[in-house]
Amino acid sequence: MTFMALTDTEQHDLRVIVEAFWGKHETANWEMNEELVAVISKMISEVKSCSQAMDLVPRPGVYLNPKDVQRELRKMARRVKEKGSSYWVCMLMGATNWKTEAARVAQGL
Template sequence: MTFMALADTEKHDLRVIVEGFWGKHETASWEMNEELVAVLPKMISEVKSCSQAMDFVPRPGVYLNPKDVQRELRKMARRVKEKGTSYWVCMLMGATNWKTEAARVAQGL
């Protein structure tokens, strides 16, 4: 795959994004390059898939009767319909799963 060099503004934007996922302390020595850009859509896709699955997970509660279950099912359906933002746990999982690959490409390896 052939990549074009990133402009300085693109490098700055990429640095802001990777610092948001992995922190400034982790990414300070990373080179902002095209290969790192290519990792982000893969990670974001994983985060989105996780978040979509989380919409179907019942929330902690007490389910004493069928009405409680019906209410929880209604809440699940609302979450699926609204397609909200990514869940924190999914963002954390995505960042953890992709950190090694991101660091590797950012160091030119």
């Protein structure tokens, strides 16, 4: 697969993203390239899937009667409907799972 070179603006934007996930100290020597864009895209897709699934997870609580369960179902439905931002745990999982691959392509390996 042939990739085109990123513009300076695209490289800057990509650097902002990778630094947000792994920190400046980890990514300072990384080359901002199309292969890294592809890895970041896969990672972000995984984070979104995780976050969508987390919307359906009941929150800890005491369920003493059926009304408690109904309230929790209503909250779950609201989270799904609102489609909020990604969950921190999903972002952490994505960053952990994809760091090695991101570093590999950013170093031209």
